[in-house]
Amino acid sequence: MNDSPVTPDNSHTIxxxxxxxxxxxxxxxxxxxxxxxxxxxxxxxVSITELSESCGVSTPTVMRTLKKIGYSSFTxxxxxxxxxxxxxxxxxxTKHDQWAADAPESHVLNKVAxxxxxxxxxxxxxxxxxxxxxxxxxxxxxxxxxxxxxGRITSAFARYLNTHLEVIRENVHIFPxxxxxxxxxxxxxxxxxxxxxxxxxxxxxxxxxxxxxANARGAKIILFTxxxxxxxxxxxxxxxxxxxxxxxxxxxxxxxxxxxxxLVVALEEKLWSQTSERMRELENMFDLxxxxxxxxx
Amino acid sequence: MNDSPVTPDNSHTIxxxxxxxxxxxxxxxxxxxxxxxxxxxxxxxVSITELSESCGVSTPTVMRTLKKIGYSSFTxxxxxxxxxxxxxxxxxxTKHDQWAADAPESHVLNKVAxxxxxxxxxxxxxxxxxxxxxxxxxxxxxxxxxxxxxGRITSAFARYLNTHLEVIRENVHIFPxxxxxxxxxxxxxxxxxxxxxxxxxxxxxxxxxxxxxANARGAKIILFTxxxxxxxxxxxxxxxxxxxxxxxxxxxxxxxxxxxxxLVVALEEKLWSQTSERMRELENMFDLxxxxxxxxx
DNA sequence: TTTTTTATGTAAGGTAAATTACATGTAAAG
DNA sequence: CTTTACATGTAATTTACCTTACATAAAAAA
Numbered sequence: 059m060n061d062s063p064v065t066p067d068n069s070h071t072i073x074x075x076x077x078x079x080x081x082x083x084x085x086x087x088x089x090x091x092x093x094x095x096x097x098x099x100x101x102x103x104v105s106i107t108e109l110s111e112s113c114g115v116s117t118p119t120v121m122r123t124l125k126k127i128g129y130s131s132f133t134x135x136x137x138x139x140x141x142x143x144x145x146x147x148x149x150x151x152t153k154h155d156q157w158a159a160d161a162p163e164s165h166v167l168n169k170v171a172x173x174x175x176x177x178x179x180x181x182x183x184x185x186x187x188x189x190x191x192x193x194x195x196x197x198x199x200x201x202x203x204x205x206x207x208x209g210r211i212t213s214a215f216a217r218y219l220n221t222h223l224e225v226i227r228e229n230v231h232i233f234p235x236x237x238x239x240x241x242x243x244x245x246x247x248x249x250x251x252x253x254x255x256x257x258x259x260x261x262x263x264x265x266x267x268x269x270x271x272a273n274a275r276g277a278k279i280i281l282f283t284x285x286x287x288x289x290x291x292x293x294x295x296x297x298x299x300x301x302x303x304x305x306x307x308x309x310x311x312x313x314x315x316x317x318x319x320x321l322v323v324a325l326e327e328k329l330w331s332q333t334s335e336r337m338r339e340l341e342n343m344f345d346l347x348x349x350x351x352x353x354x355x
Numbered sequence: 356m357n358d359s360p361v362t363p364d365n366s367h368t369i370x371x372x373x374x375x376x377x378x379x380x381x382x383x384x385x386x387x388x389x390x391x392x393x394x395x396x397x398x399x400x401v402s403i404t405e406l407s408e409s410c411g412v413s414t415p416t417v418m419r420t421l422k423k424i425g426y427s428s429f430t431x432x433x434x435x436x437x438x439x440x441x442x443x444x445x446x447x448x449t450k451h452d453q454w455a456a457d458a459p460e461s462h463v464l465n466k467v468a469x470x471x472x473x474x475x476x477x478x479x480x481x482x483x484x485x486x487x488x489x490x491x492x493x494x495x496x497x498x499x500x501x502x503x504x505x506g507r508i509t510s511a512f513a514r515y516l517n518t519h520l521e522v523i524r525e526n527v528h529i530f531p532x533x534x535x536x537x538x539x540x541x542x543x544x545x546x547x548x549x550x551x552x553x554x555x556x557x558x559x560x561x562x563x564x565x566x567x568x569a570n571a572r573g574a575k576i577i578l579f580t581x582x583x584x585x586x587x588x589x590x591x592x593x594x595x596x597x598x599x600x601x602x603x604x605x606x607x608x609x610x611x612x613x614x615x616x617x618l619v620v621a622l623e624e625k626l627w628s629q630t631s632e633r634m635r636e637l638e639n640m641f642d643l644x645x646x647x648x649x650x651x652x
Numbered sequence: 653t654t655t656t657t658t659a660t661g662t663a664a665g666g667t668a669a670a671t672t673a674c675a676t677g678t679a680a681a682g
Numbered sequence: 683c684t685t686t687a688c689a690t691g692t693a694a695t696t697t698a699c700c701t702t703a704c705a706t707a708a709a710a711a712a
Contacts, residue, residue: 074483077596081589084659092583095481095596100441103400105699116661121701132700144397165484166621171475174613178468187462211518218511218608308620311515312613316471319609324463326605381689402669413691418671429670657710663703670697675690682685 072139073098076127087123089113102139106132170310177301177313184285184299185317193280193296194324196252200227200332202278203251205243207233209265212256215282215311215318219254222322225340226333237264244268249276257281257288258302258309269293282314369436370395373424384420386410399436403429467607474598474610481582481596482614490577490593491621493549497524497629499575500548502540504530506562509553512579512608512615516551519619522637523630534561541565546573554578554585555599555606566590579611 076091083091093113094101102109110117121132129135197204204223208216213235220232233243247253253272257265266289269279273293281294284302291297298317302309326333373388380388390410391398399406407414418429426432494501501520505513510532517529530540544550550569554562563586566576570590578591581599588594595614599606623630 071483073481074486077594080584080594086660096582097441097477098480100437103437103440106701107699117700118662118702119660122660140397140400143400144394147397165487166624167479167482167484167487167617170613170617170620171479174616175472175475178472182464182468185464187464190462190464211515214511214515214518217514218508221508221511304620308623310616312609312616315612316467316609319471319607320464320467323467323601323605327463383690403671404669414670415672415692416690419690653712655710655712657708659708660706662705665702666700668697668699670695672695673693675692677691678687678689680685680687682683 071142072102072127072135079127083123083126086113086115086119087126089115090120090123091127099139099143102136103143170304173304174310174312177303177310178316180301181299181313181317184301189296189298190320190324193298194321194328196278196280196296197223197227197321197325198328200229200329203229203231203246203248204254205231205233205247205251205272205277206254207240207265207268208256209258209262211309211311212258212282212314215256215315216254218315219318219322222319223325225337226322226326226329228336233268240264240268244271244275247272247275247277251275251277252280253277254280255282255288255290255294256314257290258284258300258311258314259286259288261288261290266290282317284309368439369399369432376424380420380423383410383412383416384423386412387417387420388424396436396440399433400440467601470601471607471609474600474607475613477582477598478596478610478614481598486593486595487617487621490595491618491625493575493577493593494520494524494618494622495625497526497626500526500528500543500545501551502528502530502544502548502569502574503551504537504562504565505553506555506559508606508608509555509579509611512553512611513551515612516615516619519616520622522634523619523623523626525633530565537561537565541568541572544569544572544574548572548574549577550574551577552579552585552587552591553611554587555581555597555608555611556583556585558585558587563587579614581606 073095076095080091090109090113093109101112104112106117106120110120113120124132124135127135129138196202204227206216206220206223208214216232220230223230231243231246233240251272253269255265255269269281269290270293273279278296279290279294280296280298281288281290282298282300283291285299287297287299300314300317302311302314304310370392373392377388387406387410390406398409401409403414403417407417410417421429421432424432426435493499501524503513503517503520505511513529517527520527528540528543530537548569550566552562552566554566566578566587567590570576576587576591576593578585578587578594580588580594580596582596584594584596597611597614599608599611601607
């Protein structure tokens with residue numbers, strides 16, 4: 059066990075100080091520190107009474123927690139928090155651009171955040187709600203078997219989507235990893251089945267071929283691709299052109315995942331009556347197999 | 356009593372409200388508003404006693420001044436100031452949410468977009484640049500072998516990260532899909548190796564055990580988890596607590612992927628001199644295997 | 653099982669803060 | 683030279699908060 063819980067305190071924000079001890083809190087104490095970190099630092103800028111009520115614990119518990127963290131009283135804790143906030147606000151160059159993405163030479167995190175939100179905005183403008191809804195409607199028809207396939211990089215998204223859709227509806231199948239097995243899997247695709255394809259540059263020959271053949275067998279094709287459109291678009295019934303541009307050449311997959319996730323949410327809402335039972339069963343499975351840690355809440 | 360000059364209040368910060376009335380204050384009142392504006396807004400985040408002392412006036416004078424400005428009591432004044440500050444702090448990335456959270460019954464796409472950007476914002480506030488940089492530094496040490504593992508849902512992210520890191524540096528290994536093979540893979544982990552673990556709720560027993568054992572073998576552990584922290588945090592050297600909350604119960608993975616991607620970008624920048632050669636080789640491979648469509652541009 | 657420890661809440665205290673009431677002083681108006 | 687209105691401080695009251703002491707229940711150890 060790597061104990062060393064009390065590392066020499068070089069954390070210069072209270073948040074870091076708390077996080078460095080996150081493993082040594084009791085349940086009630088966890089409620090408190092979670093709430094503190096949740097919308098830091100303003101969550102701490104209230105009276106101890108208010109704070110304790112927001113957390114659903116008693117005020118002495120708050121006191122004890124703060125003592126544990128290293129403050130002799132609530133008052134001194136809040137004073138330090140206030141100082142830290144003061145520092146942050148009055149030091150715009152160093153600290154404030156931790157929150158502001160507009161600084162020209164900013165941290166990587168901010169640059170990537172900026173890029174991703176831009177991509178998201180453009181993609182949302184590009185894809186109409188009707189188009190999206192049409193896809194959801196198609197996926198809601200459970201008599202159509204659903205197949206999912208992705209490429210070298212996008213196969214991760216294919217898996218992610220598969221894992222979630224499997225919970226929501228039946229008849230969901232993902233293509234095997236080995237490309238050599240794809241022709242075999244193609245045989246399972248019947249007319250009126252649905253095939254979801256992820257293909258962003260660089261477009262892969264196997265995906266193109268597979269889509270063409272699936273199309274020939276009468277399958278509906280939904281395509282997740284980038285703004286330059288994969289050749290698969292020629293066979294697709296629904297194409298989602300997603301902006302994947304990264305600043306210096308790299309491609310971002312975040313927005314692609316976003317749309318996959320939105321699809322899951324929309325479908326779950328639509329099928330809820332039929333789905334809830336399915337999810338309950340799954341919960342039971344999890345409980346029985348004990349693969350998961352029991353929830354403490 | 357000067358009730359008349361109450362202009363229709365379209366100033367939405369308290370500072371503006373004060374400035375709009377700067378001509379109607381008595382000397383003692385001037386001391387107060389000047390001090391308030393001087394280092395706004397933190398000057399107002401103290402007790403009325405403290406505030407009055409800083410200004411060299413009495414507490415009732417402060418009260419009267421605030422009443423004049425338009426607040427019924429010091430308490431309500433401070434509450435509004437607090438709200439304003441909160442607003443400022445939680446509005447860094449998206450200045451004005453273009454996708455309107457204000458539409459009550461908006462389209463799923465907008466709701467999910469709102470959720471995701473909120474998650475992103477909170478996570479960025481939660482994770483310090485130093486912490487992130489420390490992780491990048493660790494991953495840049497190529498003499499340390501790098502192992503990646505994820506759970507039921509997060510294994511998709513593990514794969515995504517693996518695919519990208521493999522391009523950037525050598526000595527990257529992902530855990531096999533079958534959990535039964537994990538103990539075997541554990542044997543490959545040497546002291547000073549690095550293990551990246553993805554574990555969001557529901558936390559998986561196998562991941563916890565694996566992390567414990569890897570830790571015992573002397574490996575450094577980097578953990579991607581959610582705001583409630585996987586138990587793996589107890590063994591981790593670096594923990595990224597990422598907000599994954601979805602509106603109606605579902606968990607979002609988009610921000611988790613964001614941080615994985617940011618890690619890739621940062622590492623690529625850092626290792627560029629050593630990496631570029633590697634990437635050129637990869638390009639050649641792609642050309643040779645003809646798996647990809649030739650670029651037409 | 654019994655005992656001890658740990659976790660957490662209830663209640664009471666003392667204290668500081670916010671608000672109100674009153675008093676004093678200053679400056680302009682009669 | 684009053685008188686009145688305004689400006690501001692002192693003091694008293696009430697309210698809310700922080701803190702400590704004690705009690706209880708659950709968990710761990712014996």
